[in-house]
Each structure stands twice: as structure tokens, then as C-alpha cells.
Amino acid sequence: MPNTLYDKIWNDHLVDQQADGTALLFVDRHLVHEVTSPQAFEGLRNSNRKVRHPKLTLAVADHNVPTTDRSKGISDKESKIQVDTLEANCKEFGIKLFGMGDKRQGIVHIIGPEQGFTQPGTVIVCGDSHTATHGAFGSLAFGIGTSEVEHVLATQTLVQKKAKNFRINVEGKLPLGVTSKDVILQIIGKIGTAGGTGCVIEYAGDLIRSLSVEQRMTICNMTIEGGARAGLIAPDEKIFKYLEGKPMSPKGKNWENALGYWRNLKSDDGAKFDKEVNLKAEEILPMITWGTSPQDVITIDGKIPNPQNEKNEDKKNSLERALNYMGLKPNMAAKDIKIDKVFIGSCTNGRIEDLREAAKILKDKKIASHVHAMVVPGSGLVKEQAEQEGLDKIFVNSGFEWREPGCSMCLAMNADKLKPEERCASTSNRNFEGRQGRGGRTHLVSPGMAAAAAISGSLDDVRKYQN
Amino acid sequence: MQKFSTLKSIPAYLPIVNIDTDMIIPKQFLKTIKRTGLGKNLFFEMRYDDKGKEINEFVLNKTPFNKSKILIAGKNFGCGSSREHAPWALLDFGITCVISSSFADIFHNNCFKNGILPIILNDDKIKELSEYANRKEEIFVDLNEEKVIYGNNEVRFKVDPFKKQCLLEGLDDIALSLNKSKKIESFEKDLKSQKPWIFND
Numbered sequence: 001m002p003n004t005l006y007d008k009i010w011n012d013h014l015v016d017q018q019a020d021g022t023a024l025l026f027v028d029r030h031l032v033h034e035v036t037s038p039q040a041f042e043g044l045r046n047s048n049r050k051v052r053h054p055k056l057t058l059a060v061a062d063h064n065v066p067t068t069d070r071s072k073g074i075s076d077k078e079s080k081i082q083v084d085t086l087e088a089n090c091k092e093f094g095i096k097l098f099g100m101g102d103k104r105q106g107i108v109h110i111i112g113p114e115q116g117f118t119q120p121g122t123v124i125v126c127g128d129s130h131t132a133t134h135g136a137f138g139s140l141a142f143g144i145g146t147s148e149v150e151h152v153l154a155t156q157t158l159v160q161k162k163a164k165n166f167r168i169n170v171e172g173k174l175p176l177g178v179t180s181k182d183v184i185l186q187i188i189g190k191i192g193t194a195g196g197t198g199c200v201i202e203y204a205g206d207l208i209r210s211l212s213v214e215q216r217m218t219i220c221n222m223t224i225e226g227g228a229r230a231g232l233i234a235p236d237e238k239i240f241k242y243l244e245g246k247p248m249s250p251k252g253k254n255w256e257n258a259l260g261y262w263r264n265l266k267s268d269d270g271a272k273f274d275k276e277v278n279l280k281a282e283e284i285l286p287m288i289t290w291g292t293s294p295q296d297v298i299t300i301d302g303k304i305p306n307p308q309n310e311k312n313e314d315k316k317n318s319l320e321r322a323l324n325y326m327g328l329k330p331n332m333a334a335k336d337i338k339i340d341k342v343f344i345g346s347c348t349n350g351r352i353e354d355l356r357e358a359a360k361i362l363k364d365k366k367i368a369s370h371v372h373a374m375v376v377p378g379s380g381l382v383k384e385q386a387e388q389e390g391l392d393k394i395f396v397n398s399g400f401e402w403r404e405p406g407c408s409m410c411l412a413m414n415a416d417k418l419k420p421e422e423r424c425a426s427t428s429n430r431n432f433e434g435r436q437g438r439g440g441r442t443h444l445v446s447p448g449m450a451a452a453a454a455i456s457g458s459l460d461d462v463r464k465y466q467n
Numbered sequence: 468m469q470k471f472s473t474l475k476s477i478p479a480y481l482p483i484v485n486i487d488t489d490m491i492i493p494k495q496f497l498k499t500i501k502r503t504g505l506g507k508n509l510f511f512e513m514r515y516d517d518k519g520k521e522i523n524e525f526v527l528n529k530t531p532f533n534k535s536k537i538l539i540a541g542k543n544f545g546c547g548s549s550r551e552h553a554p555w556a557l558l559d560f561g562i563t564c565v566i567s568s569s570f571a572d573i574f575h576n577n578c579f580k581n582g583i584l585p586i587i588l589n590d591d592k593i594k595e596l597s598e599y600a601n602r603k604e605e606i607f608v609d610l611n612e613e614k615v616i617y618g619n620n621e622v623r624f625k626v627d628p629f630k631k632q633c634l635l636e637g638l639d640d641i642a643l644s645l646n647k648s649k650k651i652e653s654f655e656k657d658l659k660s661q662k663p664w665i666f667n668d
């Protein structure tokens with residue numbers, strides 16, 4: 001019987017299958033960060049359990065770390081306790097950790113691929129919903145809760161039920177100035193935030209194949225915003241080339257054998273998908289979100305929706321609630337939305353290509369005088385690379401702040417946050433109420449669009465600044 | 468984990484769709500290294516004003532709903548971040564059953580690990596049950612029978628049999644999986660010979 005890529009990875013990781021469909025799945029790679037792990041380690045200690053495979057686990061502090069000068073450590077007491085706790089736990093249980101002073105430190109979903117820890121055909125988990133990012137490598141990668149983190153630490157397995165197969169095909173070529181961020185925003189707008197519930201999404205089609213490794217990560221990253229458990233893309237030569245020679249990638253004979261296995265990782269012809277959606281790349285335009293859910297998308301040429309046009313009472317209410325929170329009027333043009341802040345970073349768009357894309361727009365330009373803008377590279381290595389290319393200078397000359405790596409204003413757990421009613425063009429992934437600070441208003445955009453907004457001082461069309 | 472079998476309570480009704488885990492427990496409370504004590508911060512931004520004072524109109528601030536053990540909410544409950552702090556906060560507040568027409572996957576899973584029963588019912592039934600919240604009348608949840616009883620009516624729901632058993636008996640997932648350690652070992656042995664690169668040795 002022809003199988004999907006998800007079926008294949010699933011079958012290859014089955015440790016046990018109960019009659020009711022509950023399965024025990026082997027976990028090849030486990031990423032750990034400071035926020036969702038302390039209670040898991042405590043659980044292990046309380047029941048006298050060990051970490052079954054410390055070598056299959058990699059830890060990093062990212063959510064709480066300051067993005068400004070770190071020489072004096074973390075000033076927020078609670079953040080410090082959490083980061084210190086992670087350090088102590090990793091030491092006690094023998095887990096490799098990239099500490100705050102390590103240049104390999106960064107956002108957990110950025111360092112995994114960078115180190116070659118993320119590999120095709122593996123099952124990868126992390127106590128973090130954006131684990132879906134790693135699906136770009138053709139791995140089955142998904143977020144888990146803290147109890148499950150404890151379960152994986154203790155058993156290197158996870159209790160799971162098989163999800164449905166959902167394929168999204170994107171064919172064609174993207175218009176100038178349109179990026180993979182616009183593609184995924186468009187997809188979420190189309191399927192809705194619960195559209196993928198109970199499914200694993202495979203992204204396919206010639207547009208997806210034409211994307212770079214990093215662009216693929218942006219798409220898989222936001223799969224969770226479409227409600228799916230995981231998103232993945234069949235690995236190809238681009239992926240193998242990316243991984244070759246990375247510190248934790250297989251070496252020598254292992255590399256050859258791994259390649260042989262990886263090359264077969266694709267959905268068979270005629271494999272059955274429970275659900276399919278088709279998109280034409282040519283029809284995708286630069287997108288923004290206007291509301292408080294990632295499905296609230298419009299094109300940059302678009303207008304804010306009018307609740308009066310909505311017949312369904314629940315939908316009308318939620319539209320009104322979102323407009324009210326966002327401080328927007330119905331029918332307003334997207335380009336008339338004035339912004340206060342710009343944030344470029346996060347596991348969605350904090351990689352080198354994202355910074356290049358934004359820098360290309362910002363080169364020799366100044367940001368609007370009322371805008372406060374910052375770039376937070378996704379990792380120390382991204383930062384280093386960007387500095388080698390001189391991108392930091394372009395950002396700083398245009399008026400951006402150039403920060404240390406971490407999650408930063410993506411969720412505002414550290415000092416970087418919006419004030420009430422402040423409005424931000426952000427390259428992150430969630431525009432929920434209060435996500436970037438209480439009362440803060442978030443518009444999700446691509447890095448190029450964030451740069452354009454910084455220059456114009458309002459949401460604007462990146463194509464205007466394209467040479 | 469605490470067992471769950473039956474539950475009787477006046478339900479609280481929160482008619483909002485897409486309630487995300489940031490709303491259930493905002494990030495400033497994720498800095499804890501404990502599982503307990505989060506109940507007072509449940510739905511923090513809806514529950515307290517800028518000065519930290521309780522907002523009287525918010526349902527969980529009103530009697531008798533401040534004692535509700537059952538929460539009824541709009542669809543796609545628990546979407547967003549995977550934080551298990553969301554069910555911990557609900558549990559610490561005293562809510563051990565959430566009823567909605569749909570749940571986000573990770574949250575749904577996290578509930579079962581913490582002795583919380585998430586029940587999926589269609590929108591019509593949610594409407595009927597919400598009347599009980601409005602009238603401040605109790606409803607009754609029976610996990611074993613997989614039904615909710617309200618007034619002279621009842622509605623059946625479905626739970627995964629394995630998860631049901633874990634809830635009913637308060638079973639620890641990890642202990643159950645460790646009972647299968649023979650199988651894990653043999654899987655690992657095969658893996659080492661077939662895909663040695665996984666272990667990096």
C-alpha cells in the first residue's frame with residue numbers, strides 16, 4: 001500500500017501499538033528549554049528516574065534571556081531562577097546545554113537545525129508548540145506539554161495516536177516581494193486556526209520544492225497556527241547539502257548510510273491523504289494580520305473587515321472584539337495603519353536569510369522618526385554571520401537596534417515588550433491579545449514587510465522598496 | 468495524578484472562541500518552576516484590571532462561578548502555546564472539566580495528564596448547557612458512562628478508551644510506559660544496527 005511521508009516516519013518509530021490505536025513512539029531528538037522543563041526534571045527527581053538517553057537531548061535557554069548586554073547576568077529574579085534551574089538540571093542529568101555565554105546559544109528551533117541535531121526522518125519533540133519548524137527537514141516534529149517532556153526524558157518515547165494526513169500543494173512561482181511568510185499566512189487565512197486540528201500537514205508542490213531550507217522552516221514553523229500537530233516537507237538535496245558537515249550531523253560512513261535512508265523519505269505516488277488543499281503561488285500577495293488571531297489576514301492592498309457584513313453572530317462578536325482590541329476601524333486601508341514598533345526576529349523569521357531580506361530593503365534608508373525598531377537574531381551564530389556580512393551596520397545605520405539572540409518580543413517574557421496600545425509590525429508568529437505585552441497590538445508580517453513598515457512608519461507594501 | 472470519575476457543579480460559561488493558552492495564563496506567570504499556585508492568575512488579563520483589582524463582570528469573579536468546577540467555552544479552546552501551565556492554572560483554580568465544541572491538540576492532551584476531562588459536544592448542546600450556567604443550576608458529568616446529565620436530559624460524549632482508563636484510575640503514564648521497557652530496549656537495539664547515526668556513535 002502506498003504510504004505518505006508521515007505514515008513512513010510513524011511506522012519506523014513504533015515501539016508498541018495497542019489495540020485501541022494508542023501507540024508508543026520512539027523519540028530520536030529531544031530539545032529542552034528553561035520554561036517548560038523545570039517541573040519535568042522535578043518529576044524525575046521525585047520518582048527517582050534518570051534521563052534515558054542524555055545524548056539524544058539538547059538544551060538551551062532562550063525564552064527568558066535578556067537581549068541586551070549580558071555581562072551582568074539576568075536582572076529579573078524569576079527569569080534568573082528559571083535559567084539557573086535549567087543549568088543545574090542539565091548538569092545533574094548529564095544533558096548538553098548551550099549556556100547564555102555560548103555563541104551557539106539561540107532560539108531552540110534555530111539551534112537544532114544549525115547544529116545538525118535536526119535530521120530527516122527523525123521524531124523530534126520539544127516542550128514548545130513551534131517544534132513544527134523542524135518538519136522542514138522531513139522530520140516528524142511537534143510540541144508537547146511538560147508531563148510529556150518528563151515522559152520523554154524518562155523513556156525516550158511518547159504516547160501518541162496517529163493523526164490524519166493533510167496535504168497542501170502550492171504550485172507556481174511567487175511574485176516579487178512575496179515570501180514564504182506570506183504563503184503560510186495565506187494558508188492559515190484559508191484553512192483557519194483550527195483547520196489542521198488532528199492532522200499532520202505535508203507541504204508539497206513545485207513552489208515548496210523551490211524554497212530554500214530556511215524559507216521552508218518559516219512555513220513549517222507556523223503550521224501550529226493552523227492547528228495541525230506537525231507540518232513537514234519531503235527532504236531533498238538542498239536539505240542534505242545544508243546538513244553536510246554540521247557539528248552534530250552524521251559523519252563518514254554514517255553520513256553515507258543516512259543519505260541512503262533520507263533519499264527515500266517521500267510520500268509514495270497514490271498515497272492517500274484525508275484532506276487536500278491547493279494554492280497557486282502567483283495569487284499570493286504580501287500579507288498582514290489585522291486582528292488577534294493568525295487567521296485574521298488581509299493583503300497589504302486590503303481593507304480591515306466590517307463586522308456589519310458578518311451574518312454569523314459569534315463571528316461578528318469576535319470580529320468586533322478583535323477590532324476593539326486592535327484599535328482599528330472597519331474598512332480602513334491596511335496601509336493607513338500607523339505603527340510604533342518593529343520587531344524582526346523569532347523562530348519564524350530570525351534566521352540569516354530573514355535578516356538579509358530585511359537589510360536589503362533598509363540599505364541606505366532611515367526608519368521613520370517615531371518608530372522604535374529592533375532586530376533580535378535567532379542565535380549567536382546567526383548574529384555572527386550577519387555581522388560578517390555587515391548586516392548589523394545596515395540595521396544600525398537605518399535606526400534599528402541590534403540585539404543579542406533569544407525569543408525576545410515574540411512573547412515578551414524578558415524585558416522586551418509592548419506597552420498598552422502600542423502597535424508593532426512583527427515577524428513573529430502570534431498576534432494574540434497581550435502576546436507582546438499587555439494591551440500591545442501585533443501585526444504579523446514578513447521581514448521585508450517589517451522593514452518597509454519601519455521606513456514608512458505605517459504598514460506598507462514591500463514591493464514599493466524593491467529594486 | 469488525581470482520579471476523575473464523576474463531577475457535579477454549576478458550570479461557568481465563557482462564550483469566546485479561540486481561547487488561547489496565552490489568555491488562560493499569560494507569559495509572566497510561566498517563570499515559575501512549580502506546578503501549583505497558578506490558579507489566582509488564571510485568565511489574568513480578563514480577570515483583573517490594570518491595578519490588579521478583580522473585574523466584577525468577569526464570570527469567574529462572580530459567585531457561584533468562582534467555585535465552578537466545569538468551564539464551558541467557545542470552539543478551539545486551548546490553541547496556541549503548548550504551555551502545560553494552562554491546565555495547571557485551571558486545576559489550581561478548581562476546574563477539572565472543560566466543555567467545548569473543539570480543542571487544540573496539545574492542550575487536549577495536557578488535560579488528561581493532569582486529571583482534567585475535556586469534553587467535546589456540538590454547538591447546540593453547548594447552547595443548552597450554557598443555559599444551566601445562566602440559571603446557576605448544576606450539571607452532572609459521568610466519565611464512566613461518558614455522559615453529561617442536565618435536568619431531565621443527558622448527552623453522551625466520547626473519550627479515548629486509554630485516556631479514560633488513565634483518568635478513572637489516576638494512572639501515571641510514565642510508569643505504564645516503563646512497563647514496556649523490554650519493547651523499548653529491543654527497538655533501540657534494532658535502531659542501533661539500522662540507523663547508527665541516530666545515537667551519534
Ligand code: SF4
Pocket residue numbers: 062063107108109128130346347348406407410411428429
Ligand atoms: S521565538 Fe517565539 S514562538 Fe519561537 S520559541 Fe521563542 S517564544 Fe516561542
